Amino acid sequence: MKTDVKRINPTRVKLTITVDQSGFKPALDRAYKAVAQQVNIPGFRKGKVPSQVLDQRVGKDAIIAQAINDGLDNFYRDALRENNLRPLDTPQADIKSAPSSTELDKELIVELEVEVEPEFKMPTYKGMTVSVEPVKVAQLDIETELDALRARFGTLKTVERAAKKGDFTTIDLSASMDGKPIDTATDISYEIGSNQLLDGIDEALDTLSAGESTTFRSKLVGGEFAGKEAEVAVTLKAVKERELPELNDEFAQLASEFDTLSELKADLEKRIEKQLARKQVLQARDKIVEELIAQAKIPTSDVAIEREVNAHLEGEGRLQDDAHRKEVTEEAERNFQTRLILDAVVKAEEIKVQDRELIDYLAMMAASYGMDPNEFIKQISNSGQVPAYVSELARRKAVDFLVANAEISDTNGKKVEYQA
Template identity: 45%
Template sequence: MKSAVENLTPTRVKLNVEVSLDELKPSIDEAYKTIAGQVQVPGFRKGKVPNRIIDQRVGRGYVLETAINEGLNGFYQDAVRETGIRPLTRPEVEITEVPDPASNEGQLVFTVELDVRPEIELPSYEGLEVTVDPIEAGDADIEKALDELRGRFGTLKAVDRPAKEQDFLTMDLVAKVDGEEIDSAADLSYQVGAGTMLEGMDEAVTGLSADESATFATKLAGGEHAGEDAEVTVTVKAVKERELPEANDDFAQLASEFDTIAELREDLARQAAEGKRMEQGVQARDKVLEKLMELVEVPVPESVIEEQLEQHFNSESGHAAGEDHDTEEHRAEVRENTEQAFRNEIVLDAIADKEELGVDQNELIEYIVSTAGQYGMDPNQFAQLIDQAGQVPMMVGEVRRRKALSKVLELAKVTDTNGAEVDLSEFVRPQGEEAPAADEAAEAPAADEAAEDKK
């Protein structure tokens, strides 16, 4: 078989494939077997009809057509492997020549057009320089963490005053469309400022005391009247505020493993510093990726963008094209995000290839467990779902790209705005992996420590 690639654009190619009659013969033999099992000829058992009788009954041309239809995908896959292209879209096939049924001479010739992953020239990514915010975990961060912890053990107490931000309300709602009541609810609980109900709710309830009402205009978010303009009347039945326990040794023993409030504050300070360090690592990672992408051009096939737009706006799991959010601005946002994600994928895959990065089972399991947590799913159930959907290779690719970005980050020069050099070794080291000893660090392959499991 002969195959050649013709580049139409940086992301689209045309495959020219020639298959000789000898190479087509196994498919022809298989076609005869298929047809022999389908036709009924007096004097012959089903499946035992000789080839010459089949030629007489259905014609040699039909046999060749069947052979080509059944063998075409295999010839295409062979051409893909032979040429080394990496397809992105379904192939558009055109058959330009078939063997002559009468003379039994000639060959199969077909062309295939499809979009492919572009080939890029990687820039030097060692020593990229970025600047990040310094780690500044002060008393305010500690007090915030302490108040959040106290809030978990707080109790609600009714107050006789107008509602304000962070208060908890018990309330009734009545919704009307064009003056007709379409829904109501009683004894709802809501925290002022949460923004989890209707648009305009927070403004309407702020300042109301128990047994007071307010009516506001809003757009309904769910149900059969979703998207319609409505008037909603809210009646406050009770206003409550959260009463926090006193921050003392007794609270420290109740809320933690520490005996004193001083020990608890010290631990909260450590956690706040770790949180700031993590934020700093994420900022460095994002800036390094941005700096890297500025150094390389990656063409994006229009088919990739169109497919994502179709999935986002028109698929059953996506959004209908007629909904209010399907605007030019939203489509432009989806297009931009798709283009950027595709470029990132191409560049990070190329780096992973160059650095010969792999993904071991533990890294994949850790990523699956982390992703399952983001969706609130059991890791085993999530793993079964992605396996059934054939998405395990996609997960492996994502972990590999994370390791590639972690490698670039490891090689980068990161300083904070105060000019201090930032050590990101803890950020780029996989969870559970011990720091290498000083005399081993120089010998340890950097790629083995470049997996980024913290995002």
């Protein structure tokens, strides 16, 4: 078999596949075996019918046609592999020449057009120099952490005053539509301003006192009437405020392993500094990939991008939203280029995904979907999605490789250490 490859554009090729008699024979032999298993001919066991009898009963041209049909995918995949091509969609095939019962030695010639990943020159990706924002822990950051810690050790105290943002309340709710009650709930604990219940409830409770009621309109978020607007009546039964412990050495001893407040503050500062350092690494990752994309100048496939964008917009029910289409298209193009850059790193550095790494990654993905890991793995295995997750994890490892091999410093010149 030989293949001629013609580039129509950077992401589309025309393949002319030529298969001679010796290359076609294995496909023809497989077709004879398959047909022999399918037909019932008196005097012969299934699968044991001689080819001459099959030619007479089924027709040699029909068997040749089956050989072409069954063998075409293998010829196509061999052509892709031999020419290092990675398809982006299903090819369009046109048979130009084929053997027949009268011309068995005639070459099979097939022309196919298919979208493929573009060729590009990979920029130098080791030792890249990246500048990120410096880490600076503000006093406000430490105070915010201290307030959160105090809140954990705070106590709730009932107060006799109007409710306000930050108060903890006990409330009763009832919803009605067209004057008919549809749902009720009693003794609900709710923090005003937490945005955890219904739209409009924070405004309704603000300035209300215990024992008072009011109504407001809101869209329901659960049950059979979810998404529909209803009249909601709320009764405030109790108002509590959180009393925070005083910031002193005694609190430090209660809330941590430290003896003094100064030690606790110093520890919080170190923790915040580490969090900000992780953000520096994330910033470096983005900058490295963006710089490689800019240098590589990778052409994008209009066919692949349009297919992805349409699927995305259809899922959102926004196929006709031109402004949103533009945003999604730009994101799809960037994702396309990012994938090719990282795949090139995976290939060049021979990055592999170990079984344990894959299991841990799939368990993490299952948790993000709120699914049992075993059930999640079973579902993606049945749907043939495991290779996609392997590729995604390999790309993540490629990003880590790029960052680990980069020279990262902040804008003040301080070197940023990367820890995996």
